[in-house]
Amino acid sequence: MVIGSLADNLTRGVENVASTLASPFTDTTIRLGVTGLARAGKTVFITSLVANLMDRARMGQLLAEAEGRIVAAYLQPQPDDTLPRFDYEEHLAALTSTSPHWPDSTRAVSELRLSLKVQPTGILGGIQGPRTVHLDIVDYPGEWLLDLALLDKTYVEWSQETLARLSERPEGTEFLALANAEDGTADLAEPRARALADAFTDYLNAARKAGFSDCTPGRFLLPGDLAGSPVLTFAPLPEQPNAPRKSLWREMERRFEAYKSRVVKPFFRDHFSKIDRQVVLVDVLNAIHQGPKAVEDMRRVLSEVMGAFRPGPNAFLTQLLLGKRVERILFAATKADHLHHTQHRQLTQITKALLRDAEDRANFAGAKTKALSLASLRATTETTVPHNGGELDCVRGTLMTGKEAAFYAGELPEDPARLLAPARQGAEAWLDGDYGNMAFAPSPLRLRPGEGPPHIRLDRAAEFLFGDKL
Numbered sequence: 001m002v003i004g005s006l007a008d009n010l011t012r013g014v015e016n017v018a019s020t021l022a023s024p025f026t027d028t029t030i031r032l033g034v035t036g037l038a039r040a041g042k043t044v045f046i047t048s049l050v051a052n053l054m055d056r057a058r059m060g061q062l063l064a065e066a067e068g069r070i071v072a073a074y075l076q077p078q079p080d081d082t083l084p085r086f087d088y089e090e091h092l093a094a095l096t097s098t099s100p101h102w103p104d105s106t107r108a109v110s111e112l113r114l115s116l117k118v119q120p121t122g123i124l125g126g127i128q129g130p131r132t133v134h135l136d137i138v139d140y141p142g143e144w145l146l147d148l149a150l151l152d153k154t155y156v157e158w159s160q161e162t163l164a165r166l167s168e169r170p171e172g173t174e175f176l177a178l179a180n181a182e183d184g185t186a187d188l189a190e191p192r193a194r195a196l197a198d199a200f201t202d203y204l205n206a207a208r209k210a211g212f213s214d215c216t217p218g219r220f221l222l223p224g225d226l227a228g229s230p231v232l233t234f235a236p237l238p239e240q241p242n243a244p245r246k247s248l249w250r251e252m253e254r255r256f257e258a259y260k261s262r263v264v265k266p267f268f269r270d271h272f273s274k275i276d277r278q279v280v281l282v283d284v285l286n287a288i289h290q291g292p293k294a295v296e297d298m299r300r301v302l303s304e305v306m307g308a309f310r311p312g313p314n315a316f317l318t319q320l321l322l323g324k325r326v327e328r329i330l331f332a333a334t335k336a337d338h339l340h341h342t343q344h345r346q347l348t349q350i351t352k353a354l355l356r357d358a359e360d361r362a363n364f365a366g367a368k369t370k371a372l373s374l375a376s377l378r379a380t381t382e383t384t385v386p387h388n389g390g391e392l393d394c395v396r397g398t399l400m401t402g403k404e405a406a407f408y409a410g411e412l413p414e415d416p417a418r419l420l421a422p423a424r425q426g427a428e429a430w431l432d433g434d435y436g437n438m439a440f441a442p443s444p445l446r447l448r449p450g451e452g453p454p455h456i457r458l459d460r461a462a463e464f465l466f467g468d469k470l
C-alpha cells in the first residue's frame with residue numbers, strides 16, 4: 001500500500017508537488033527570544049521589528065525581502081495558550097500616535113506569532129508555492145537569565161558573595177547594617193523577614209539605578225504576581241552554622257531554595273529551553289554614560305548571560321536541553337540614534353569587544369554570534385553644529401519636555417580598550433572624556449504606504465537572526 005501510494009505520488013503533476021510541499025508539515029517555526037536588562041529596549045525592538053516585517057520598505061538588508069520573496073506577513077494567534085500575548089497593537093499605537101510616546105515598562109514574559117509567506121529559492125522556487133515561516137517572538141527579562149547562576153549556589157555561598165559585593169557599593173550600606181545586626185538564630189518573625197527583604201529590594205533597585213546590572217534574584221525587581229509571597233521574602237544573611245530549625249536564618253535558607261525550584265527552574269523549563277535564536281539587547285551607551293564601574297559590571301553580567309547559552313553550564317539545564325541549543329545569538333547595542341552615524345562604528349566595536357570578552361569568560365562555544373549597534377526606532381536626525389571654531393557632528397531630537405535639542409554623546413574611542421581597560425581596572429571615572437545621555441521622545445511619523453517605522457540596522461539584525469530560514 002505504502003509503496004503504491006508513493007509511486008502514485010511520483011507520477012503526479014508539478015502543481016500537486018507544490019501543494020504537498022506547502023502543507024502545514026513543511027511550515028517552519030522559529031522561536032526568537034528577545035531579552036535584555038530593564039530598559040534595554042526590548043519592547044520597542046519587538047514592536048518596530050514586527051511593524052517593519054509587516055511593512056517592509058525599510059528592510060532592504062533582509063535578503064528575502066531584497067529578493068522580493070516575502071509575499072505576506074500577518075499576525076496569528078500564538079501557539080502557547082498560557083503565555084500573555086505581547087501587546088503589539090498597544091505598543092505600536094503609543095509609538096505612532098499623533099503625540100507619540102514610549103511604551104510602558106513591561107514586567108513579564110510575553111509572546112507574539114508573526115507568520116511570513118515566503119517564496120523559496122533555488123530550483124523548487126519556480127514550481128513550489130510559498131512556504132509559511134512562523135516567527136514566535138518571546139520577550140523575557142534578562143534578569144531572569146542571571147538567576148541561572150543561583151541554581152549552583154547554596155544559600156551560604158550566595159549570601160557570602162552578595163554581602164561582599166554590597167560592601168563595595170554605597171547603595172548597600174543600609175542593608176548591610178541591617179543584615180549584620182540581625183540575629184539569625186532567633187525564631188522567625190515574619191515582619192523581620194519582610195523588613196530584610198524590603199531593604200534588600202531597595203538596595204537592588206538603588207544599585208540598578210546607579211547602573212549596576214548584576215541585580216539578582218531577578219524576580220525581586222520584577223515580582224509580577226509573586227510580589228509579597230514567601231518565595232520572594234528572603235535576603236542574604238551572614239552564615240549561622242548553628243541556627244536551629246524555625247529560626248530566621250533557616251527559613252531564609254529554605255525560601256532561597258524554594259525560589260530556585262519554584263521560580264528559576266520553571267522559567268528555564270517552560271521558556272528558555274525552547275528558544276532557537278536569541279537577541280540580547282544592551283544599552284551600552286547608557287553604561288558608558290554611567291561610568292567605568294557600570295561598564296565593568298555590564299561586562300561581567302554579559303558573560304553570565306552568555307553562560308546560560310553555553311552547553312553544560314549547569315547540570316539542571318544540560319539535562320533539560322539534552323543537546324538542543326540556541327543556534328544564533330545577536331548582541332545588539334540599542335538606541336544608536338543617540339549618535340551621529342560617524343560614531344556608529346565605534347559603538348559597534350565596543351559591543352563586539354564586550355561580546356568577545358563575554359564569550360571568552362563564559363568559555364563559550366557552539367552558537368553563531370554577532371554584535372551590532374542599532375536603533376529600533378530612530379528618534380533623531382543628524383545635524384552638524386559649530387563648536388569651538390570647528391564643527392561637531394551630532395543628533396537632534398525632541399526631548400521628553402517637548403523642547404528641541406541637539407545632542408553630542410561624547411567622542412567614543414576608536415579602540416574599545418580605551419574604555420574597557422580602565423573599567424576592568426576599577427577606575428572611578430573616565431580619564432579621556434565625558435559621556436552624556438539624553439532621553440528623546442519618539443518623533444511624529446509620516447509613513448508612506450509600505451513603510452514601517454524608521455530604524456537603524458534592524459534589517460541587518462533580522463537577517464542574522466532568521467534570514468537563513470526564509
Ligand SMILES: Nc1nc2c(ncn2[C@@H]2O[C@H](COP(=O)(O)OP(=O)(O)OP(=O)(O)O)[C@@H](O)[C@H]2O)c(=O)[nH]1
Nearest residue numbers: 038039040041042043044102105106375376377379
Ligand atoms: N532614542 C531611542 N530610544 C529608545 C529606543 N529604544 C528604546 N528607547 C528608550 O529606551 C526606553 C526603554 O525601552 P523599552 O523598549 O521599553 O525597554 P524594555 O527593555 O522593554 O524595558 P522594560 O520593559 O522596562 O524592561 C524607552 O522608553 C525609550 O526611552 C530607540 O531605538 N531609540
Ligand SMILES: [Mg+2]
Nearest residue numbers: 042043105106
Ligand atoms: Mg519592555
